[in-house]
Amino acid sequence: MGLAERHSRTVDLTYWRGRIPVNYVYTTGRAGEKFFQRVVNGKFAAAECTSCGVVYLPARIYCERCFARIEDNYVEVLPQGRVHTFTVCHRKLDGSDSDEPVLIAMVKIDDTDGGLVHCLGEVKPEEVYIGMPVEAVFEPKKQRKGSILDIRYFKPKK
Numbered sequence: 001m002g003l004a005e006r007h008s009r010t011v012d013l014t015y016w017r018g019r020i021p022v023n024y025v026y027t028t029g030r031a032g033e034k035f036f037q038r039v040v041n042g043k044f045a046a047a048e049c050t051s052c053g054v055v056y057l058p059a060r061i062y063c064e065r066c067f068a069r070i071e072d073n074y075v076e077v078l079p080q081g082r083v084h085t086f087t088v089c090h091r092k093l094d095g096s097d098s099d100e101p102v103l104i105a106m107v108k109i110d111d112t113d114g115g116l117v118h119c120l121g122e123v124k125p126e127e128v129y130i131g132m133p134v135e136a137v138f139e140p141k142k143q144r145k146g147s148i149l150d151i152r153y154f155k156p157k158k
């Protein structure tokens with residue numbers, strides 16, 4: 001089927017097997033930029049809505065609940081939280097088997113209404129539980145680039 005081919009009956013639809021190369025650039029936006037500027041320094045930036053009290057992490061420029069502008073209401077929060085949910089992955093991103101299971105968690109960040117999806121480290125799958133207190137482990141400061149990968153993983157907080 002060519003791109004210019006027309007169908008007038010849905011029962012005649014076919015499919016095309018192949019690969020479509022997709023290139024994209026993810027932009028973090030103004031609030032995301034503030035968040036990653038703090039990550040470089042080993043901290044997290046949230047945005048607080050003074051109208052309804054929601055604290056967004058990652059930061060936003062508008063409140064999703066009441067539409068108030070919150071771009072100037074950045075607050076610094078500690079890079080720590082609790083495991084909200086998690087999964088154990090036994091396959092790599094390419095679908096091949098993984099030698100070691102990888103723990104992926106949604107971490108609800110303390111003093112915010114938000115959180116981050118990231119890896120857990122320094123913990124075995126059978127030791128993880130919902131509500132487990134964790135803290136971010138950052139890459140060495142000289143290696144940080146203002147990326148989510150500046151956070152190596154979250155580890156259990158002692």
Ligand SMILES: [Zn+2]
Nearest residue numbers: 049052063066
């Ligand atoms: Zn609000």
